[in-house]
Amino acid sequence: MNLKILTLLFCLISLSAFGQTEHNETRKIRNAIYVEALGSGLLGSVNYERQLSRNPYFTARVGVGFYTEGNFYLTIPISLQYLIDLKKNNFIETGMGYTWAQFGADDCFRCDGSDKTDNYGNLYLSIGYRKHFGNKWMWKVSFSPLITNNHDANFTPWFGAGLGKRF
Numbered sequence: 001m002n003l004k005i006l007t008l009l010f011c012l013i014s015l016s017a018f019g020q021t022e023h024n025e026t027r028k029i030r031n032a033i034y035v036e037a038l039g040s041g042l043l044g045s046v047n048y049e050r051q052l053s054r055n056p057y058f059t060a061r062v063g064v065g066f067y068t069e070g071n072f073y074l075t076i077p078i079s080l081q082y083l084i085d086l087k088k089n090n091f092i093e094t095g096m097g098y099t100w101a102q103f104g105a106d107d108c109f110r111c112d113g114s115d116k117t118d119n120y121g122n123l124y125l126s127i128g129y130r131k132h133f134g135n136k137w138m139w140k141v142s143f144s145p146l147i148t149n150n151h152d153a154n155f156t157p158w159f160g161a162g163l164g165k166r167f
Contacts, residue, residue: 062077065099099146
């Protein structure tokens with residue numbers, strides 16, 4: 001009788017240890033690299049994202065993007081996001097950030113070209129949907145309106161979509 005109880009107890013402890021190993025492996029996925037069309041990088045960007053906390057889900061991201069309207073312009077989006085867990089690897093993503101743009105990139109925001117600064121910045125808020133799938137992949141779509149003090153364009157609606165790998 002004691003041998004049966006000891007065997008059962010050993011099996012339960014083994015299963016518990018296996019479950020914790022699985023959980024720790026999923027917690028190690030704290031980084032993502034993804035490409036984004038439109039979005040906070042203006043026309044396109046490559047982004048690195050780091051998860052800052054597990055529960056709640058806070059992330060920070062930095063990217064390198066571009067805008068072109070006759071000339072090629074560099075953009076650097078940075079942001080903080082909060083992910084609301086909807087279960088089964090589905091998330092609502094909310095965030096706010098800042099996009100630095102090289103002089104000339106502000107043409108896309110109805111600028112008349114009289115701005116003589118070397119740099120130009122835009123604040124943005126975002127809300128969207130994110131899905132983690134397969135073996136560490138993710139995709140996302142977002143609404144990221146730009147808030148700027150550039151002449152008459154105080155609010156510019158902007159959308160984006162991204163695809164990337166988590167590691």
